[in-house]
Amino acid sequence: MRQVDHFVVGGSSGGSGRKHQIWNPSTGEVQAEVALGDADLLARAVETAKRVQPEWAATNPQKRARVMFRFKELIEANMQELAELLSSEHGKVVDDAKGDVQRGLEVIEYACGIPQALKGEYTQGAGPGIDVYSMRQPLGIGAGITPFNFPAMIPMWMFGMAIAAGNAFILKPSERDPSVPMRLAELFLEAGAPEGLLQVVHGDKEMVDAILDHPDIAAISFVGSSDIAQYIYSRGTANAKRVQAFGGAKNHGIVMPDADLDQVVNDLSGAAFGSAGERCMALPVVVPVGEDTAERLKEKLIPAIHALRVGVSNDPDAHYGPVVTPEHKARIEGWIDTAEKEGAEVVIDGRGFSLQGHEKGFFVGPTLLDHVTPQMESYREEIFGPVLQIVRATDFEDALRLPSEHQYGNGVAIFTRNGHAAREFASRVNVGMVGINVPIPVPVSYHSFGGWKRSGFGDIDQYGMEGLKFWTKVKKVTQRWPDGGGDGSNAFVIPTMG
Secondary structure, eight states: OEEEOOBOTTOSOOSSSOEEEEEETTTTEEEEEEEOOOHHHHHHHHHHHHHHHHHHHHSOHHHHHHHHHHHHHHHHHTHHHHHHHHHHHHOOOHHHHHHHHHHHHHHHHHHTTHHHHTOOOEEEEEETTEEEEEEEEEOSEEEEEOOSSOTTHHHHHHHHHHHHTTOEEEEEOOTTSOHHHHHHHHHHHHTTOOTTSEEEOOOSHHHHHHHHHOTTOOEEEEESOHHHHHHHHHHHHHTTOEEEEEOOOOOEEEEOTTSOHHHHHHHHHHHHHGGGGOSTTOOOEEEEBSHHHHHHHHHHHHHHHHTOOBOOTTOTTOSBOOOSOHHHHHHHHHHHHHHHHHTOEEEEOOTTOOBTTBTTSOOOOOEEEESOOTTOHHHHSOOOSSEEEEOOBSSHHHHHHHHHHSSEESEEEEEOSOHHHHHHHHHHOOOSEEEESOSSOOOOTTSOBOOEETTEESSOOBSHHHHHHHTEEEEEEEEEOOOSOSOOTTTTSOOOOO
């Protein structure tokens, strides 16, 4: 059986001796094992990072950018291999996996411009003969703890910005699909990065706690569930670390009466069911405004959902593949059970779905639930599967209130032809990322990504200039150069700016 070890300097073996199974979600079979590390393994990785990071930070930004350029080229050259490897462990179809890699690659492209982004500020003559300037400097060692659902994109969001800014980086990917992060680390080394600058350690809570507690790790970025995000933020900040921790979501799609329903249905088919709904920017709740809108939308949704093709991850005709583990399949079907018991109408039922020839695979059929209400637990919590819930709103204010009052505030979309309604909604909704006729409003790499409320803990978003701010600290310098010949009597007096 294939073994996945750690990517650390001095040998990849070591750690707790424990292992975690890696499934093939399409077949329901175990295809590999990954070694789980411990605090001792992490300490070894940190010591290596401490040796490597100062020289990397002293490397001029354009040379660091050249490594990012070569890394970008290697990702593009190996796109098919990365996508197929990702699909085999995660279950998402290959085209979806390519999108995973591509969205991470876009942040690497942004990091190629790091010399421009790292420029500080300068004021000449802030006082008599006094100049003031600032510089952005790296924190030292950063760490990333990433989820199973985007094993290429989210690691690159994190280490791309951190390393380009001059930091060393230790990545702990999900133990469910660790092979793509390992391959990315190999390609980064091939691109010319110093050995030990990017290391990969595997593990469960034991490794996470070791990262949170290690005194030499300056900053931690996390993406996962909200309860764990809150735990990581609390424990990390208690240990005086800079922490950004992004959690779950329950994104809403508001459908106004004037919306193009054919386009809405097309968008929902991908946004709700693509990647089997296993993404924090999925659109699992649709909110039609008015009963007439709800009935017309439902009438169009039913045949569109029935037309979705569920297949193995390498089926080029499949719209989505299996979910990641048998436990996750059971959890999703459990939420459908809960919704039905709470009074939701199961319009299309994906429970018990079986794919001929792959009966042991972890497949969940597309599911549509109607007459879901805000009081239902199945509405309040994240299902993270191919399940679309219809929550009917009476008017615009009712629709605005639903995402604004929900515990999660990651993303939201409104579908309308009315510019005033869209502008009003975008201004007032209490959610971090808004789409206007865009179902999955993930900002491009030169903006930033981050949700509100229980979707995000910490004050700084990922990637873009916000990401650069997270992985750097600003040093402010006030300087004066005397013309010489003085008696030096005021050498230790702090000058005023008046």
